[in-house]
Amino acid sequence: MKNNAFSIMEAIENIKLSGKLTTSGRVNKYDGHFLECDGFPANLGSICSVDTSDGTKTLAEIIGFKKGNNILSMFESDTKIQAGAKVSVVDEGHDVGVGDSLLGRVIDAMGNPYDGKPIGSLQDSWPLNGKFLNPLAKNPVDKPLDVGVRAINSLLTVGKGQRLGIIAGSGVGKSVLLGMMCKYTEAEVIVVGLIGERGREVGSFVRNILSGAAKNKTIVVAVPADRSPLLRIRGANRATAIAEYFRSKGKNVLLIMDSLTRVAHARREIGLALGEQPTAKGYPPSVVSLIPKLIERSGPGIDQQGSITAFYTVLADGDDENDPVVDTARAILDGHIILSRQQAQLGIYPAIDISGSVSRVMNEIVDDTHIEFARVFRKLITLYLENRDLILMGGYTQGKDQDLDLAVSLWPNLTAHIRQLEGSASNFQDSKADLLKLLGG
Numbered sequence: 001m002k003n004n005a006f007s008i009m010e011a012i013e014n015i016k017l018s019g020k021l022t023t024s025g026r027v028n029k030y031d032g033h034f035l036e037c038d039g040f041p042a043n044l045g046s047i048c049s050v051d052t053s054d055g056t057k058t059l060a061e062i063i064g065f066k067k068g069n070n071i072l073s074m075f076e077s078d079t080k081i082q083a084g085a086k087v088s089v090v091d092e093g094h095d096v097g098v099g100d101s102l103l104g105r106v107i108d109a110m111g112n113p114y115d116g117k118p119i120g121s122l123q124d125s126w127p128l129n130g131k132f133l134n135p136l137a138k139n140p141v142d143k144p145l146d147v148g149v150r151a152i153n154s155l156l157t158v159g160k161g162q163r164l165g166i167i168a169g170s171g172v173g174k175s176v177l178l179g180m181m182c183k184y185t186e187a188e189v190i191v192v193g194l195i196g197e198r199g200r201e202v203g204s205f206v207r208n209i210l211s212g213a214a215k216n217k218t219i220v221v222a223v224p225a226d227r228s229p230l231l232r233i234r235g236a237n238r239a240t241a242i243a244e245y246f247r248s249k250g251k252n253v254l255l256i257m258d259s260l261t262r263v264a265h266a267r268r269e270i271g272l273a274l275g276e277q278p279t280a281k282g283y284p285p286s287v288v289s290l291i292p293k294l295i296e297r298s299g300p301g302i303d304q305q306g307s308i309t310a311f312y313t314v315l316a317d318g319d320d321e322n323d324p325v326v327d328t329a330r331a332i333l334d335g336h337i338i339l340s341r342q343q344a345q346l347g348i349y350p351a352i353d354i355s356g357s358v359s360r361v362m363n364e365i366v367d368d369t370h371i372e373f374a375r376v377f378r379k380l381i382t383l384y385l386e387n388r389d390l391i392l393m394g395g396y397t398q399g400k401d402q403d404l405d406l407a408v409s410l411w412p413n414l415t416a417h418i419r420q421l422e423g424s425a426s427n428f429q430d431s432k433a434d435l436l437k438l439l440g441g
Contacts, residue, residue, distance in 0.1 A: 024088040025070065032078045033228070034273050035060065036069040037087040045128070047093040048072060053080040061093060061230050064274045073230040073270060075110075094129070096238055097122035098245040103189070106206055106220040109235035114222065126245040128237050130297040139300040141334070144365050145252075145309055146428040148184020149177070151352050151418045153431035155374050156337060156359040157366050160252055161300030161307035164359065165260070165329050167314045168339035174313055175205060176422055177339070177350045178256055181311065182209040182218065184425040187254035188306070189246045190218040193239030195232050196262025199224040229266035233290075236263045240297050243308045251306040255298055261315040264291065264325045280324045291325070292332045335359040342385070348415050355382040370432055373439050380407040381414050413438050 025038030027050070035050070042048070042062050049057045050072075058079045060072035072087070097111060101120030107113050141159040152158060168174040182190055192209070194202050202222045209218060219242055223235035236257060243255040257263075267287045268278075276284030298310035314329050314336075330336055340353035355378060363371055384407040390396050391408065398405055407414075417438055420426060426434070 024086055027081060027083055027085040027087060028069070030081050030083070033074055034063075035072050035074065035081065035087075036066065037072065039065065039068045039070050040089075042070065042089050043092060043094075045093045046089050047091040048087050049090045050074075050079075050081055050087050051085045053082050053085075059090075060087070061234075063230065063270055066274075071274065073228060073273075075228055075231055077228055094127055095125040096128050096241050097124070098126045098242055099123050102219045102242065104210065104216050104218065106210070106222055107238075109221070109223045109227070109231040109238060111238065124245065126241045128234070128241055130237075130241060130244055133302055137302045139302065139305070139307070141300055141307075141361050142365055144428055146184075146186045147181050148186075148425040148427065149180055149350065150420050150426035150431040150434065151350060151354065152337070153426065153428045154370075154417070154435040155354055155377060156335070156352075156357055157362040157370075157374075157428075158309065158359060159334075159361040159365045160309055162334045162359070162361050163295055163298050163310045163312070163332075165312050165314045165326075165333045165336040166339065167316050167326055167330075167336055169316050169341055172339040172341055172344045172351045173349050174258075174339060175201065177352075178258060178311070178313070179205065179208050180350070180420075180422060180425075181254070182256065183212070183214050185254045185309075186252075187309070188217060188251040189243075190214065190254045191239050191243040191246075191256070192218065192220045193236055193255070193257045194220060194222040194224075195236050195239075195257065195259060196223065196225045196265065197258060199226070225262070229269040232266035233263060233270070236294060240294060243310075244297060247301045247306045247308050249306070250304060253306060253308045255308050255310040257294075257310065257312045259313040259315050260291065260294075260329055261313070261323075261325050263294070283324050287325070288328055291328045295329070295332050334361055343418075346415070348418055350418070350420065352418060354378055354418070355385065366432075369436070373435050376439055377414065377417075377435065379403070380410060383407040384411050384414070410438070 023040055025040045027035055027037050029036040044062055046062045048060050050060050052058055059075040062070050063073045064071040099122040101122055105113055105119060113119055141161045143160045145158045145160045147158055202224055206220055221235050221239040223232050243253045246253050264287050267290045268283050271284035271286040276286060278284055298308040300307045314326050316323055316326055335358050338353040338356040339351045343351035343353060383404050387404060
């Protein structure tokens with residue numbers, strides 16, 4: 001029996017292939033966005049070139065397999081591709097080039113610069129989907145991070161390596177707040193992923209942040225809304241991979257992803273194309289797994305590494321804070337900042353809903369006095385907003401509730417503490433001092 005088994009293994013090792021292993025196939029199905037071709041050995045994520053009818057080539061990525069065929073998502077939609085067109089693997093697509101030459105540059109999902117100027121040598125590479133870090137080996141989140149925004153510094157203190165969501169509807173000042181944090185946050189490297197945003201907003205945001213002192217430490221990965229869903233996901237992964245690389249070099253990195261919702265929408269398009277069953281609001285199960293996978297890549301590093309403090313914007317469609325993406329993100333994040341339309345209508349910018357927002361690590365990184373004064377501030381502003389209609393109608397009588405009396409008398413000062421002009425910064429110590437002074441500390 002042993003001799004027989006040995007002879008079989010020996011025979012397998014001595015097999016001579018009759019031909020080369022095929023790494024190409026022919027298109028047999030194409031709908032303008034996704035195509036199928038003859039199956040050939042290739043991994044998920046492999047990048048392929050596809051011959052077009054006008055003699056050029058276009059790129060696509062393998063996203064799945066079905067009945068012996070490879071399924072690919074096109075980088076460019078509505079490309080002229082005919083049945084029988086050749087599909088060939090050109091890159092396994094698992095690694096991205098990284099290095100200091102990226103600082104101050106704006107690149108697309110494939111790493112190409114938008115300004116057409118060459119990027120210097122990228123001496124290193126990093127896995128597009130990141131490297132696993134033992135959660136038990138990660139450094140604790142135990143130091144405050146100065147983000148330059150008074151309301152966040154004093155009332156929702158952020159720790160180095162924390163992951164927070166910014167939950168907002170449209171038109172409540174999300175982009176302005178992100179721009180302020182990019183300019184004023186104490187970070188050695190800033191990585192911004194603009195995923196699925198309007199092209200006009202991408203240009204405006206880039207011009208705003210890539211100026212002054214922040215320019216030489218900022219990298220922008222921009223994938224506008226008109227790009228394919230695959231490129232939007234790849235852009236989010238590339239931005240995260242770049243942040244991971246600099247963290248591994250001991251840098252404290254600020255990662256801003258705008259927006260996580262657009263990444264989820266892109267994954268929904270691909271999932272439905274692959275035949276996944278839709279669940280809540282049409283989101284397939286793959287979306288639920290994508291969000292924590294992406295978020296968990298940020299955070300603190302291990303010994304001798306830096307940290308990634310990450311802000312993920314989450315769009316609340318119709319101001320619905322129970323949206324599936326909002327719920328999934330909120331469950332995995334270390335806190336969330338809600339931008340309130342009511343605050344915006346009152347002219348309070350940044351329009352941060354202090355009552356509904358929370359930083360889950362604040363109590364671990366600031367002193368007890370700071371915690372208590374932030375609690376009192378939250379209580380007072382909540383009391384006022386809950387009774388605002390009654391106060392405006394004249395139904396409020398002073399003297400019946402001491403806490404409400406205090407909230408009414410301090411309301412102008414409370415809102416003044418939250419308000420902050422786009423062009424001004426408030427460091428952590430000044431923000432804390434203003435809070436203590438406001439409440440008599």
